Amino acid sequence: MTDFEKLIGALVGAQVDFLVVGGLAATVHGSARLTQDVDVVYARSDDNIARLVAALEPCRPYLRGAPPGLPFDWSTATVRRGLNFTLTTTVGDIDVLGEIVGGGFYEALVEHTVVVDLFGHACKCLDLPTLIATKRAAGRPRDLEAVAELEALHEESE
Amino acid sequence: MMPDRFEPDPVIEAYKKDIDRTLLRQNLRRTVAERLANLVAMQRLAEEACRSGKGMVREP
Numbered sequence: 001m002t003d004f005e006k007l008i009g010a011l012v013g014a015q016v017d018f019l020v021v022g023g024l025a026a027t028v029h030g031s032a033r034l035t036q037d038v039d040v041v042y043a044r045s046d047d048n049i050a051r052l053v054a055a056l057e058p059c060r061p062y063l064r065g066a067p068p069g070l071p072f073d074w075s076t077a078t079v080r081r082g083l084n085f086t087l088t089t090t091v092g093d094i095d096v097l098g099e100i101v102g103g104g105f106y107e108a109l110v111e112h113t114v115v116v117d118l119f120g121h122a123c124k125c126l127d128l129p130t131l132i133a134t135k136r137a138a139g140r141p142r143d144l145e146a147v148a149e150l151e152a153l154h155e156e157s158e
Numbered sequence: 159m160m161p162d163r164f165e166p167d168p169v170i171e172a173y174k175k176d177i178d179r180t181l182l183r184q185n186l187r188r189t190v191a192e193r194l195a196n197l198v199a200m201q202r203l204a205e206e207a208c209r210s211g212k213g214m215v216r217e218p
Contacts, residue, residue, distance in 0.1 A: 001205050004198065027197045030185040032178070034200045116190050132164060148173035149182070151164060156182050 002092025005119040007038045007059075010091075012121040014055030017043040019113050019124040021100060021131065026146065028116050029128045030153050033146060037093035041126075043106040044098050049079045052096065059089035102137020103130060128154055 004024065011018050020028070023035025042052050053076050061074045064086045072078070079085070083098035103109050103126075112130035115122050126134070132150045135143050185193055 001201055004194070024197075027193050028190055030182055030188075030193060032181040032185055034204060035197065036201070118190075119194065129164075136164070136167070136170075144169060144173050145176075148170050149177050151170060152174055152177045152179060153182050153186070154164075156179060157186055 002037055002094075004038055004092075006091040007089070007094050008118050008121060008123060010055045010059065011040065011052070012123065014051045016051045016055050017045075017048045017106065018052075018096075019106065019109055019126060020118065021097070021103075021109075021126045021134070022095065023146075024118075025126045025131050026150060028118070028125050029131065029150070030157070031146070031149055033149060037095060039095040039097065041097045041100060041103075041106050041109055046076070046080075049076050053079060056087070056089060056094070056096075059091050061085075061087040061089050061094075064088040064093055100134050100138075103134040128157070 008020075018040040020039070021041055022037070022039025023031070023033065024038055026033065027035060042048060053074060057074060062068075063070065063072050065088075066072070074087075079096075085096045087094050087096065099105050100109070103112075109126060109130065110124060112127050113124040114127050116125045117123075118125070128150065132147060132154060135147045135150065185196075188196070
């Protein structure tokens with residue numbers, strides 16, 4: 001079971017520049033769907049990558065769904081080499097994304113965020129129209145129901 | 159960059175017909191903290207249901 005509070009607390013505590021996307025952002029906007037992980041977009045600066053690595057290091061991140069025993073090293077070098085990571089940790093699952101389809105990098109997305117209180121921390125969360133636009137752009141069949149719900153939320157909140 | 163209104167997509171519109179808007183209206187009346195607390199409660203319930211399911215034995 002993912003401990004949303006611990007994961008968000010770890011990122012905030014290490015002063016990582018991140019914004020919340022995905023199912024947790026949908027919950028913030030009123031979605032009734034159950035999400036099992038935390039999805040965040042992080043800034044790709046060297047300093048921020050170092051903070052991100054330090055924040056999650058105590059939770060021993062490992063590639064979700066990968067066979068055990070791979071030489072995966074959660075380090076700044078690994079994050080710099082890669083971009084998007086789907087991770088499992090001792091406190092649950094987290095996707096740390098350098099870029100999302102239809103939205104781009106942190107710097108482009110941050111203009112489309114709202115600040116909300118998540119478990120006692122002020123966090124940036126993707127706004128509803130942008131969340132819909134990015135999910136539409138991703139075009140994954142499994143997201144269709146989620147997009148429909150988000151659009152209904154958008155209509156209801158107008 | 160991001161539109162406030164979306165061009166209707168017939169596939170998404172089809173899915174929209176099955177959305178329970180009463181649940182959404184209820185959620186929109188809640189605070190963010192209440193929505194998060196509800197998510198955590200749903201997560202616990204799903205976990206518990208999963209655990210119970212695993213221990214279930216079919217009667218012969």
